[in-house]
Amino acid sequence: MNSLNDCRQLEELIVAGFGGQGVLSLGMTLAYAGMVENKEISWMPSYGPEMRGGTANCIVILSENKISSPILSQFDSAIVLNQPSMDKFAPRLKPGGLLLYESGNIFKPSTREDIDIIGIPATTEALKMKNAKTMNMIMLGAYLQLKPVVQNDSILEALAKVLPEKYHHLLPINRQALELGEALAREMKTQPV
């Protein structure tokens, strides 16, 4: 095994929020899409007391090479869905990293100037779609627009695998949510800061 190659990981991402916001399934969908593309992947969830009513998070690593540590302290990107996660993980982004946050839940985004900070009103948009649970997929869509670490087709294939079969009637609305997220992020990107 060549260790120096192992170091060049494609993407080291943390997804964090309240339990029930779809943090773990967001990460799992991305991990699955990575597997569809024959990438090396790891999905490391927080488990235990912090999940019960508190915060939930998962670390997702996508790489062309074998993944060393599934546990990291610094990240290329963060998707944060509540204020405690913003406060905890914004300082842990590498310089030049991407901080994507849900602007309906987070009122005090980080003031760091060496990273890209983008807010997406995913909760409001999900409510407009009459399904609050699609919030996580709107965030995932926005993330993939800004960081196309996997192909669209792979995400759609992953979605069908991650969503249990009894919920497959919800596949179309999840797809819509992904597309909506992409569109929102596109708008954000074109707006002058």
Place this chain on the structure above:
Amino acid sequence: MTEYKLMKGNEALAEAAILAGCDAYFGYPITPQSEVLEYLAREMPKHNRIVMQAESEVASINMVYGAAGAGFRAMTSSSSPGISLMQEGISYIAGAELPCLLVNVNRAGPGLGTIQPGQGDYFQSTKGGGHGDYRMIVLAPASVQEMADFVFLGFDLADQYRNPVLILSDGAIGQMMEKVKFKPYTRPQTDKSSWATTGKPKTRGRNYITSLHIQPEKMEEHNKHLEEKFRKIRENEVRFEEINTSDADYLFVAYGLSARICQKAMDIARQKGIKAGLLRPITLYPYPYQRLNELASQVKMLLSVELNSGQMVEDVRLAVNGKRPVEFYGRMGGMMPTPEEIVHHLETLIQYHHVN
């Protein structure tokens, strides 16, 4: 071509148990390994295998004792406090020379501790957690793939040596998801008819399963027989992985999750110009003493990294036998060191020893 699946370590281990032909699983739920029981409770009946949630861990291990004695492939799994409860049964199984597979998804302790990952059960696993002179083969997976692979290996080694085999994992490896491939498996032919209690035909005498040898002479004879078996295990079953050891000045020694974190630490150290390597013991018993002793001649310092207060480091010191400084770094209580933290500690030690 076998396809990859995305699975939790615990689920991959459970699926492997089915594919390895596990006839019977007995267990009791405990975090962070409950997925094993859940998965098997759902899937085993489809394959006409036995799965039972026992009333306690004490009951589980004794059911394993019974099923293994009757010649079946039997297993149980638990996490640290549950494994403590099983120790009496494990000692009996080892004494009676029965093959079975045990799984400990290690959490932090002592006592009930916390459900986060730990490696505090190293001593219990490798030095005889139960009473009397016995050893288990201990396999330490560092990935979801190995959680699956070691089930096949574990059952086969158990049959080969008529001895319990322990897979010592941890909460992180159990809970994380990675891709996993189930390789085609052919079960080695093992003839259990000379000892298993399968019903006595007229053609042979009675098969006895016991760990009781009341006459000291007989007991010592049995002890010697067991020792001979453990000697063979030490000779033939040492397994380890080396990464970047050929030019290493500093050697990390770590198993399981710690080894994964150390791999990243090693990469960071090398980017800083520190030639670090890693020896990852795959079998914790038997331990790779000899290889560590060889490597000690070549490196300037060894650093054992563990999720405990310093347990495996004692085996590293035994192996190195004073040739070089052997240092330790650990986190406890379910906390995990970051790769950067380990590198920082390594840099401090290098300065301290002036070995650069």
